[in-house]
Amino acid sequence: MLRGVVFIRQIFYRFGIFKSTQLSKPVVVIGNINVGGTGKTPLSIYILQWLQSEGYQPGLVTRGYGGTAENHPLVLDDDTSPEICGDEPYLIFHKTNAPIVVDPNRARGGQKLIELGCDIVICDDGLQHYALKRDLEVAVVDSKRGLGNGWLMPMGPLREPPSRLKTVDMIIRNGESMTLKPLPIEGVGHNTTMSASVVDAVAAIGHPQRFFDTLKSVGLEVIPHSFPDHHQYSAEDFTGMTGPIVMTEKDAVKCHHIADSRMYYLPVETELSNEAADELQRRLLELL
Incomplete structure (x- = not known):
């Protein structure tokens, strides 16, 4: 039943029955098809820091899961608490000092980042958020857990079928092509x-x-x-x-x-294999 709902939703967005917004700057979506964490936040931090080192002004939009903010878009600053914005946005902001916006409406949040001067928008955990068009999709898969039994929730651990991974631009495997180096x-x-x-x-x-x-x-x-x-x-x-x-x-x-x-x-530091880093950096530069 859920598989059918997911398929119909994808079709509706593909053919314009559901509205999808195209922003004026490139959008990179970091996400997964699993329920729960796979390493999206460390990869988002890596991408923000690398783009900053190359002289760009990236920003990140996220739903802010677990936060209590009611007014959106919420632009994080030094006075924003993790209780308001959520733990992951708070961590990303303080690790990168990049503009971070919390908004369940990712298109609206992404537009806010552009107004703040960002030249590329990173969307954290946005693979299933088809209301925002994207120029690059990167899926993170946990190499140890994989895709479990391959079933969609509640019978399995997936938000979308395994075939969804065939449509993304790049797959990063946490534990293989990406590792978290302990500090x-x-x-x-x-x-x-x-x-x-x-x-x-x-x-x-x-x-x-x-x-x-x-x-x-x-x-x-x-x-x-x-x-x-x-x-x-x-x-x-x-x-x-x-x-x-x-x-x-x-x-x-x-x-x-x-x-x-x-x-x-x-603390941990995100490290990519040479092959994964080269491919990811090349794809990012092609957008800018």
Whole structure:
């Protein structure tokens, strides 16, 4: 049933029955066909930072999942809290200092970025948002989880059929052509160096096990604690954890108001294989 709805929706957009907006600047969509995280945010950060290093003015539009903002488009600034905009937009803004707009209407949000002076629009998690025309589609697939049983939700983990990947311009496989290089662990709201080898590992992301495995790869013994993706933390969530508590950078931005000396986070740096980096950079430059 759902497969039929997805197909009809695609057809309606393709033939103009549903309106799709073309912006005056190139639009790059980063997305996936899986429910949950696959690594879109790290790739979005990589693209923004690379374009900035090449002298361009990229901006990013996103739905702002988990945020409480009611007035859109919301342009992030230093005073915007993660509770308002969502954890991922907050993290991207503070990692890149690029213009970030939160708006469920991606076309309206993308237009706002153009008005702010952006020469290319990155749309985070917009693969299924056909109301915005795109010049480049990049799909991120988790190399460990793959496409699961290949079924659409609720029978499987997919938003669209596997055949959708045949229509995108490029596929990045997190864990193969893209890796997340761990950087030195830092304190959440403090500068204390962590010296323990056994840690409470906390993650509220799409695939927590990847984070736990990363911590093990840097020599830590892990006591895992998983929470739902985009979980809003309270102090009670950490009751009984003696620490040190190590979390993802995305989780850390939501914990500054409750942080204590037990809490640390693991920053990561996105690395692409030479082949993937060359292809992605070439495709981006062709748009500009």
